[in-house]
Amino acid sequence: MQNPLVPYNSLVPRKMFFTKGTGKHRENLQSFEEALRDAGIAAFNLVRVSSIFPPQCKIIPRHRGIAELTPGQIVFCILAESRTNEPNRLAGAGIGLARPADKAHYGYIAEHHGFGMTQRACADYVEDMAATMLATTMGIDLDPAKAYNERKETYQAKGLTIRTRAVVQTVEGDKNGLWTTTIAAAVLLP
Numbered sequence: 001m002q003n004p005l006v007p008y009n010s011l012v013p014r015k016m017f018f019t020k021g022t023g024k025h026r027e028n029l030q031s032f033e034e035a036l037r038d039a040g041i042a043a044f045n046l047v048r049v050s051s052i053f054p055p056q057c058k059i060i061p062r063h064r065g066i067a068e069l070t071p072g073q074i075v076f077c078i079l080a081e082s083r084t085n086e087p088n089r090l091a092g093a094g095i096g097l098a099r100p101a102d103k104a105h106y107g108y109i110a111e112h113h114g115f116g117m118t119q120r121a122c123a124d125y126v127e128d129m130a131a132t133m134l135a136t137t138m139g140i141d142l143d144p145a146k147a148y149n150e151r152k153e154t155y156q157a158k159g160l161t162i163r164t165r166a167v168v169q170t171v172e173g174d175k176n177g178l179w180t181t182t183i184a185a186a187v188l189l190p
Contacts, residue, residue: 011076011190012054013054013076013188014057017059017187018187019039020039021036023180023181026179028083028179028181035081035183043072044075047075048078048079050078051109051111052107052109053099055106056103059097069189077188078111080094080113081113082113083182084179085174085177085180086173087175087177089172090116090117091114091180091182093111093112093170094122094123094125094126095110096110096125096126096131096164098110098127098130100160101162107130109130110130110133117170135157138160140158140160168184169184
């Protein structure tokens with residue numbers, strides 16, 4: 001449903017999808033290109049933006065989102081990437097989304113890229129970070145360790161309920177020293 005307060009042709013995204021990928025190559029930049037291809041977003045001109053999830057924005061599956069895009073199109077995204085050419089080094093990239101139960105309010109997207117974290121640890125980290133950023137915009141101090149309700153899979157603090165999700169990709173550096181890249185992205189659509 002179109003938000004009546006936002007003009008149809010505005011730059012406020014109405015849809016978003018998550019994607020991730022990995023790539024290996026002897027050249028650093030080409031390993032990044034391979035990761036973009038694996039994620040399905042190499043054919044677009046990506047513009048990195050900061051991390052606000054728009055009110056009323058709908059999350060759609062990756063295949064549907066990619067089908068709505070045209071090669072060469074300028075596409076806004078929140079992108080996390082990690083690259084290494086060290087054999088066996090664990091690299092990770094993750095995107096976490098925190099959205100309030102009230103879909104009329106905006107949410108937060110957090111990205112992390114680094115080394116040595118497992119996929120689960122990175123997912124927990126980006127979800128905690130996004131939930132904390134969202135809560136603090138509402139003047140609520142959030143301790144993720146205390147506010148998370150595992151059974152409901154939500155964060156709850158002072159009347160605020162936050163739902164989270166993450167997309168994370170980890171990869172071990174190539175044993176022969178090829179550049180190895182991992183990416184995770186939240187792609188915003190008009």
